[in-house]
Amino acid sequence: MPLIPKLGQLSPLQMRFGAxxxxxxxxxxxxxxLTKQHFAYAHELNSEDHNYRFxxxxxxxxxxxxxxxxxxxxxxxVSALANNSPQNSNIGIGLTQNWVFPKDxxxxxxxxxxxxxxxxxxxxxxxxxxxxxxRRRQSGTTVYITINTCLQPSSNVTDTIPPQLEMYISLDxxxxxxxxxxxxxxxxxxxxGVYEVDATSDVYVGISxxxxxxxxxxxxxxxxxxxxxxxxxxxxxxxxxxxxxxxDNHAALLITNDTTQALPNETVYQEWMKMDAPYGVFASNQDxxxxxGVQRSFCxxxxxxxxxxxxxxxxxxxxxxxxxxxxxxxPKEQFYITGLNATSKYWGMLVMEGNSTxxxxxxxxxxxxxxAAIDFNTKSEGNCALMYNLSFCSEVAYAVPTNPNKFSPxxxxxxxxxxxxxxxxxxxxYFNYSLQQIPCNTTSSAQYSLARNCDDCARAYKQWLCAxxxxxxxxxxxxxxxxxxRNVGQPFINGSSISSDPSLVAGQDQVLLAAVATNSSRNPLxxxxxxxxxxKEVLPCEDLCYxxxxxxxxxxxxxxxxxxxxxxxxxxxxxxxxxxIISCSYLGAAYYxxxxxxxxxxxxxxxxxxxxxxxxxxx
Numbered sequence: 001m002p003l004i005p006k007l008g009q010l011s012p013l014q015m016r017f018g019a020x021x022x023x024x025x026x027x028x029x030x031x032x033x034l035t036k037q038h039f040a041y042a043h044e045l046n047s048e049d050h051n052y053r054f055x056x057x058x059x060x061x062x063x064x065x066x067x068x069x070x071x072x073x074x075x076x077x078v079s080a081l082a083n084n085s086p087q088n089s090n091i092g093i094g095l096t097q098n099w100v101f102p103k104d105x106x107x108x109x110x111x112x113x114x115x116x117x118x119x120x121x122x123x124x125x126x127x128x129x130x131x132x133x134x135r136r137r138q139s140g141t142t143v144y145i146t147i148n149t150c151l152q153p154s155s156n157v158t159d160t161i162p163p164q165l166e167m168y169i170s171l172d173x174x175x176x177x178x179x180x181x182x183x184x185x186x187x188x189x190x191x192x193g194v195y196e197v198d199a200t201s202d203v204y205v206g207i208s209x210x211x212x213x214x215x216x217x218x219x220x221x222x223x224x225x226x227x228x229x230x231x232x233x234x235x236x237x238x239x240x241x242x243x244x245x246x247x248d249n250h251a252a253l254l255i256t257n258d259t260t261q262a263l264p265n266e267t268v269y270q271e272w273m274k275m276d277a278p279y280g281v282f283a284s285n286q287d288x289x290x291x292x293g294v295q296r297s298f299c300x301x302x303x304x305x306x307x308x309x310x311x312x313x314x315x316x317x318x319x320x321x322x323x324x325x326x327x328x329x330x331p332k333e334q335f336y337i338t339g340l341n342a343t344s345k346y347w348g349m350l351v352m353e354g355n356s357t358x359x360x361x362x363x364x365x366x367x368x369x370x371x372a373a374i375d376f377n378t379k380s381e382g383n384c385a386l387m388y389n390l391s392f393c394s395e396v397a398y399a400v401p402t403n404p405n406k407f408s409p410x411x412x413x414x415x416x417x418x419x420x421x422x423x424x425x426x427x428x429x430y431f432n433y434s435l436q437q438i439p440c441n442t443t444s445s446a447q448y449s450l451a452r453n454c455d456d457c458a459r460a461y462k463q464w465l466c467a468x469x470x471x472x473x474x475x476x477x478x479x480x481x482x483x484x485x486r487n488v489g490q491p492f493i494n495g496s497s498i499s500s501d502p503s504l505v506a507g508q509d510q511v512l513l514a515a516v517a518t519n520s521s522r523n524p525l526x527x528x529x530x531x532x533x534x535x536k537e538v539l540p541c542e543d544l545c546y547x548x549x550x551x552x553x554x555x556x557x558x559x560x561x562x563x564x565x566x567x568x569x570x571x572x573x574x575x576x577x578x579x580x581i582i583s584c585s586y587l588g589a590a591y592y593x594x595x596x597x598x599x600x601x602x603x604x605x606x607x608x609x610x611x612x613x614x615x616x617x618x619x
Contacts, residue, residue: 075176078204084111084231085361086224091165093153093218094211098177101203101225106141111228113364114357117278118271119260140198145169145205145225146232148367149191150299153217161292162215164188168206169195178206191297192234192370222299224367232367234296242281242350243590244376245334246398246472248386249342250409252376253397254281255323255590256350258330272331277320278356280310281335286345286375298351298368305349309335312353325388325395326588334397336388343380347373376591383493383532384473385409387417392425393466395587399473401486401521401532404493416530423525424469431461438553448553457552463587464540464548469523472538472585482572482583483536487526488512489519492533517569539572541584 078098081087083105091097145167152162168183175182183206186195197203209219224231235241245253256279262269282305284291294300302311309318319336326332340346349372355365385402400420407416439446440454447453474483476492491497498512512518521527522537545560552558561567572584582589 078176081105081205081223081225083108084224084226084228084364084366086222086231086367088150088220088222089207090218090220091207091209093209093215096177096179096206096208098179099205099207099223099225100176101143101145101199101205103199103202105225106143106199106203106227108227111226111362111364113228114355117259117356118275119262119268140200141227143197143199143203143225143227144230145186145195145203146223146230146367147188147193147207148222148232148297148299149188149219149294150222150297150303151218151220152293152300153215153219155215157214160214161289162219163210163212164191164293165193165219165221166208166210167193167195168208169197170204170206171197171199171201172204173202176202176204178204180208189296190234191294191300192232194230194232194234196230222367226364228364230367231365232298233365233369235369235371237371240374241371242348242374244348244374245388245590246386247340247376247378248384248399248409249379249382250340251336251338251386252283252340252346252348252378253386253388254335254337254348254374254376255326255397256333258328258332260331262330264324264329269331273322273324275322277310277322277333278352279333280308280320280351280353281318281337282311282349282351283307283309283337283340284347284349285341286347291347295347295349295373296370298353298370301349301351301370307337307339309337310353311351312359323389325397326590334388336386340378342378342382344378346376346378348376349373379475380477381475381493381535382409383535384475385413385416387413387420387470390417390421390470392421392428393462393470393587395463396420396466396470397587398538398585398589400470401473401526401530401535403531403533406530419525419529420470423523424466427469428462428465431465432458434556435461438555448555452551457548457556460544460548460551464544467540467544467585467587469525471522471526471540473532474536474538476534476536478536482539482575482581484539484569484572485512485518486535486537487519487521487532488534490527490531490533498534522570538582538585539570541574541586542567542571543574544586545571 078100079087081099081101087099089097147165147167149165155162165188166180167186167188168178168180169186170176170178170183178184183204184195186193203225205223205225207221207223222232239257241257243255243257245255247253259272260268262272264270282291282301284305284307288306290304290306291301294304302308302314307318308314308316310320311317316339318338321334322331323334324331325334337348349370351371352369353359354363354368357363359366359368379399382404383402384399385404385407386399388397390396400416402416404412407413435454435458438448438454438457444450471486474480476485488498521532526532542560549558549560561570574586575581575583582591
């Protein structure tokens with residue numbers, strides 16, 4: 001008779017089956033748990049919220065903060081963008097190319113902006129990762145899409161400028177190929193466009209080339225996406241950051257704004273003066289049309305501007321150095337641009353390659369920055385030579401009278417500079433002997449002034465001496481009323497003379513020849529050792545003379561001419577500086593360019609193409 005188990009008892013077979021079943025269930029639960037955990041890490045889910053639903057492929061199709069968001073695969077013909085990784089592409093007339101900045105990249109790691117320039121503070125990208133994560137969950141991740149046009153097609157029609165590429169944006173997965181007529185249009189001006197959005201999903205981009213029969217060839221562009229900052233940047237600030245100092249007939253001197261307001265004994269000041277010059281410059285003759293349409297694009301300027309300073313991989317580099325010359329003695333960068341044509345107008349574009357720390361793919365801001373262009377002119381005649389960085393008169397930075405037959409523009413400028421500088425240094429030494437006779441280091445009651453001391457006197461004398469012995473030169477043909485004709489008794493460089501010039505009004509030449517102030521130069525050295533012929537001088541500012549008289553003891557005998565009795569023949573007044581006019585010469589003077597140029601793409605270069613707007617808005 002078989003044994004029948006009692007109620008509540010299991011047979012050995014049943015016990016083995018139960019044990020196997022339990023083990024299998026435990027393995028299944030462990031597998032599912034590990035699989036769910038993988039999904040949670042991939043999508044950065046909130047571990048305290050279990051209301052997410054997944055598709056069969058493990059994709060989120062519903063989440064508490066992103067209802068009904070369906071993550072789909074990119075359509076064919078849509079290329080992916082990586083963070084801070086520019087894509088370069090050719091595009092033909094009438095075509096559209098499409099790109100996507102995927103959500104997983106948008107929410108992915110941020111780039112490293114590097115150390116930056118001296119004194120710069122850390123930006124958002126340098127905050128701790130958990131701060132980024134908090135802001136991302138609150139409002140989405142800020143995304144920057146930028147485009148730079150690098151090359152343009154050639155024109156089939158005279159005097160026309162290529163139309164701009166067009167950029168379109170879509171945040172809707174049902175429109176993965178934005179194009180004309182669909183998506184959000186983004187303005188592309190001067191070869192530069194930028195789009196900024198707080199993105200919670202994929203960002204789709206369309207780049208379209210206009211359909212035109214007036215041009216042949218292709219556009220080339222660089223497109224980049226970033227969750228840090230614009231990879232390319234155009235600085236359209238109204239605050240000027242580049243100034244025209246002066247020029248001769250083949251070169252120009254440009255200078256940046258002060259880079260810091262720190263004092264000389266501060267670390268930031270010293271770091272600026274010791275560092276490799278961080279900025280660069282592109283320059284282009286305004287008669288050349290190649291940069292029109294790409295004037296806001298770094299790669300467009302690199303490919304089309306004829307002149308450059310401090311730009312990598314560009315031949316015939318011009319000089320860029322740090323200096324503290326000028327009012328206040330603050331650090332700034334200067335550019336000596338050569339190879340210019342006489343009597344010509346130029347555009348100058350300040351740029352920064354990369355973000356000052358590094359450039360190129362993988363670098364936050366690696367596509368570089370372009371500032372709005374300024375205008376500057378070259379002189380017409382050859383008897384003014386641009387000089388700067390003198391040993392003694394270190395604040396001199398402008399064109400001075402020269403004779404190109406004695407001092408070649410190619411090889412003779414160092415000798416010319418040494419002649420002027422050594423003459424001023426010798427005259428200063430004579431003054432210094434006299435100053436040493438003054439009781440400078442004495443009690444305040446015995447000093448010659450309670451407001452000024454001998455150091456003030458020495459500074460004022462040096463400023464005045466360099467300004468009057470090294471005059472600022474202008475073309476003799478320049479009609480500006482504040483200029484003073486000089487040395488009219490000598491023949492011009494070409495051998496002609498002022499008395500034989502038929503353009504002069506009858507008798508005017510005799511007046512100029514009879515007056516000592518116009519028949520010779522202010523400094524006799526110029527007439528005897530240089531012989532520049534007739535030129536015009538930007539007179540030293542009268543306040544240089546007044547400052548000298550006020551700063552030095554009366555026993556030295558300094559005095560300024562009286563107004564109406566010689567003052568106007570020797571000194572000028574500071575007027576119209578707000579309009580960019582240097583009406584009198586003082587050391588460190590630069591033209592305050594309050595305006596820059598913008599060429600509207602739809603206008604002809606020979607029509608009303610050149611429009612002067614406020615600095616920072618234009619070309």
